[in-house]
Amino acid sequence: MFLYKTVIGVNKQLNKLITIPFPHVEVGVNSISKAGELMSSAGAKKVMIVTGRVSSMGMTVPLCESLQAKNIDYAIFNQVTPDPTIATVVNGVDFYKKHNCDALIALGGGSPIDCAKVIGAKVVRDRPVRSLAGKLKIRRKLPPFLAIPTTAGTGSEATVAAVISDPVARQKFAVIDPVLLPDFAIIDPKLMTGLPQNMTAATGMDALTHAIEAYIGTYNTPLSDNYAKQAIEKIFAYLPKAYENGEDLEAREQMAIASYEAGCAFTRAFVGYVHAIAHQLGGMYHIPHGQANAVLLPMILRFLQPHCVKRMNELATVIGLSDGEAFIDAVIKLNQQLNIPASFPELQASDIPLIAKRALAEAHGTYPVPGYMNQKQCERLLRQFLVESPQCVNATAA
Structure with missing residues (x-):
């Protein structure tokens, strides 16, 4: 217990030295239509949309229309399942590079948002995913990043953490760094009515x-x-x-x-x-x-x-x-x-x-x-x- 109190006491003081910003947030019905404008403001040319295989399919339509209205190209990576794994992150990074993307949009619950965070982290810090576990292992700005939650729970659009699963170890691990905070968040309640x-x-x-x-x-x-x-x-x-x-x-x-x-x-x-x-x-x-x-x-x-x-x-x-x-x-x-x-x-x-x-x-x-x-x-x-x-x-x- 003494060691725990010592570690927490030190971390508490270090925590005070870290500035955690807030994302730019858009709230309201049909606010997903602002996605193109937000990504355009960040200079995005081709966006990788990170989402689930089925749950977000209908929701991608207004998102893609918004991007097209601003002449922003996109590629949809819809391989995310609940509890995204190391392999999913690696596949996502390969997809990002193959399609020459320069920005990220996560559409879905905590799983797509967390997965997109770590995809972005591995894009800028090309190391094994497991080695990113813990605090402050990235320290490089991610590509422009918009999070669009479709559930009201994880709050991942506001956090500096992402949780990834290691199926071999049957264990989850957290990646924590202020650079994981999305640049933008869209909170559109209409996306949640079918939950x-x-x-x-x-x-x-x-x-x-x-x-x-x-x-x-x-x-x-x-x-x-x-x-x-x-x-x-x-x-x-x-x-x-x-x-x-x-x-x-x-x-x-x-x-x-x-x-x-x-x-x-x-x-x-x-x-x-x-x-x-x-x-x-x-x-x-x-x-x-x-x-x-x-x-x-x-x-x-x-x-x-x-x-x-x-x-x-x-x-x-x-x-x-x-x-x-x-x-x-x-x-x-x-x-x-x-x-x-x-x-x-x-x-x-x-x-x-x-x-x-x-x-x-x-x-x-x-x-x-x-x-x-x-x-x-x-x-x-x-x-x-x-x-x-x-x-x-x-x-x-x-």
């Missing part, structure tokens, strides 16, 4: 987790606090509405803004144990990241609450509740409203020690958690998810 309920729920809870972990972590600042609280207030108000009625443009827009705000918060204040464990579950079992976060969040908050009582009470106030216990109950109720499961059927008891070891290595090497969790505690917490169990089980015992 299925389960994806609306999972991505929305991902955004909530970003905001909460940023707020209770020890790297928080007044700026990150403001973004986190604004996001949390919006998510509790609008996520159930977006879930019940996917065509509700107001709810979709407010959730998209909340996702962006949560991204602004956690890219400055980082995340915590929820993400550290969720990354391992995603890398090992391909559990959707937002869903993993949602299932883990109440249990982790119960564990950490004694270490951050004041901060948890403040979050309760944001949504009109009395204290941190009531706030955790509200998170559980929100999960229930969204039909989030309470366990991980994929989880194997034999994998728990390795999952815990990897999660704690990630968290203790990077994340400013408010309370320390050891290997034994993490394994005990994970065992709670082997079968359906009440989310209110207290995992704080040593």
